[in-house]
Amino acid sequence: MPGVHWNRIKQKRKISFQRKIQFISAAVFNGYGAGFVKGKIYTGGSKAVCVPLLNCYSCPGALGACPVGSLQTALGARHHFPFYVLGTMMLFGILLGRLICGLLCPFGLVQDLMHKIPVPKWSVPKKIDRPMRYLKYVVLLSTVILLPALVVTKTGITPPYFCKYICPAGTLGGGIPQMIANPALRNLAGMLFSWKVLVLLLILLLSMFIHRPFCRYLCPLGAFYALFNRFAFYQMSLNERKCTGCKKCERSCPMAVEITREINSSECIRCGKCKAVCPEGAISLGFLLKNSKPYGDYRAYGTRSRRR
Amino acid sequence: MERIKSGKMINVVRSVVLVMSVLLIGTGVMNQEHTEVLQKAVKICLECIGIG
Ligand code: SF4
Ligand code: SF4
Numbered sequence: 001m002p003g004v005h006w007n008r009i010k011q012k013r014k015i016s017f018q019r020k021i022q023f024i025s026a027a028v029f030n031g032y033g034a035g036f037v038k039g040k041i042y043t044g045g046s047k048a049v050c051v052p053l054l055n056c057y058s059c060p061g062a063l064g065a066c067p068v069g070s071l072q073t074a075l076g077a078r079h080h081f082p083f084y085v086l087g088t089m090m091l092f093g094i095l096l097g098r099l100i101c102g103l104l105c106p107f108g109l110v111q112d113l114m115h116k117i118p119v120p121k122w123s124v125p126k127k128i129d130r131p132m133r134y135l136k137y138v139v140l141l142s143t144v145i146l147l148p149a150l151v152v153t154k155t156g157i158t159p160p161y162f163c164k165y166i167c168p169a170g171t172l173g174g175g176i177p178q179m180i181a182n183p184a185l186r187n188l189a190g191m192l193f194s195w196k197v198l199v200l201l202l203i204l205l206l207s208m209f210i211h212r213p214f215c216r217y218l219c220p221l222g223a224f225y226a227l228f229n230r231f232a233f234y235q236m237s238l239n240e241r242k243c244t245g246c247k248k249c250e251r252s253c254p255m256a257v258e259i260t261r262e263i264n265s266s267e268c269i270r271c272g273k274c275k276a277v278c279p280e281g282a283i284s285l286g287f288l289l290k291n292s293k294p295y296g297d298y299r300a301y302g303t304r305s306r307r308r
Numbered sequence: 309m310e311r312i313k314s315g316k317m318i319n320v321v322r323s324v325v326l327v328m329s330v331l332l333i334g335t336g337v338m339n340q341e342h343t344e345v346l347q348k349a350v351k352i353c354l355e356c357i358g359i360g
């Protein structure tokens with residue numbers, strides 16, 4: 001029936017709660033509009049505070065400091081234990097876990113939008129996908145912690161390796177807008193800038209086919225929050241009595257989490273898509289859920305019919 | 309590592325991490341580390357934007 005079809009289209013076009021929060025977050029954390037026009041960055045006191053997101057402090061709109069960049073600076077340029085930055089990251093991690101990735105981070109939003117482009121979608125085979133997920137921990141340990149802390153340079157200042165060679169959020173939010181607005185910087189751009197644009201383009205291209213490839217495989221901040229996801233105050237839980245094991249939730253999950261086995265997986269970004277599609281209302285999200293199990297152990301799915 | 313399963317144990321882990329993070333932030337602020345963050349964040353970071 002055409003009416004039904006039209007309703008479905010209208011339903012599909014409705015902007016989800018997740019998307020609204022993502023846009024609001026991107027706008028709030030990058031609210032210094034004048035910076036984009038002048039090619040300058042914000043220099044107010046709020047920049048002493050680390051934001052929970054991967055959001056470059058050289059983005060003209062940024063109102064806070066990027067935790068990943070700040071961590072590398074403390075270790076590589078100042079050479080001391082990063083009490084303040086680490087404490088801030090731990091606080092965000094233990095309160096929210098990867099809810100930050102699902103709802104707040106602008107680079108997560110960028111990848112989500114790229115995935116909307118109608119091209120064939122790839123599902124990465126488990127054999128490749130699972131080991132690749134560990135790569136982000138290697139990136140965190142090597143480029144963000146060990147290299148800045150241990151490499152000795154002539155100047156005594158070790159560069160922020162992740163920012164310098166990998167970070168696509170820095171290129172998109174900082175590099176490109178600065179180059180557009182600032183001719184002096186444009187003249188200085190060379191091989192390194194080309195390399196960083198290439199990394200960004202590859203990630204954006206991959207995002208069209210695979211959901212959030214950077215979050216899955218490379219992001220050191222996602223890796224850091226993943227360590228807290230199972231224990232964070234914000235949790236998910238599966239009601240084993242309600243769940244029929246239909247796996248609609250798993251088919252809709254952008255991070256390919258095995259929800260019926262491990263709903264509090266370190267890979268879950270708390271986007272809420274599974275909850276929205278579950279026909280049985282078996283999934284809950286929230287702070288301090290009573291029945292939440294950090295390591296899953298949800299073995300009873302699909303047993304509701306047997307219990308009847 | 310022994311898996312932390314009981315609700316009470318999880319709450320203990322959460323609370324310890326929460327207290328630790330607050331203590332770390334406090335220590336950092338006393339060391340003036342937030343001003344270091346500010347100094348870095350108010351200048352355009354050449355590495356971040358790909359100039360090096
Ligand atoms: S994994 Fe990294 S880039 Fe992705 S949403 Fe989380 S913080 Fe942002
Ligand atoms: S949680 Fe809901 S959607 Fe997922 S398998 Fe169970 S009943 Fe199906």
Ligand code: SF4
Nearest residue numbers: 253268269271272274
């Ligand atoms: S398990 Fe649910 S909340 Fe977590 S990433 Fe998958 S769909 Fe989103």
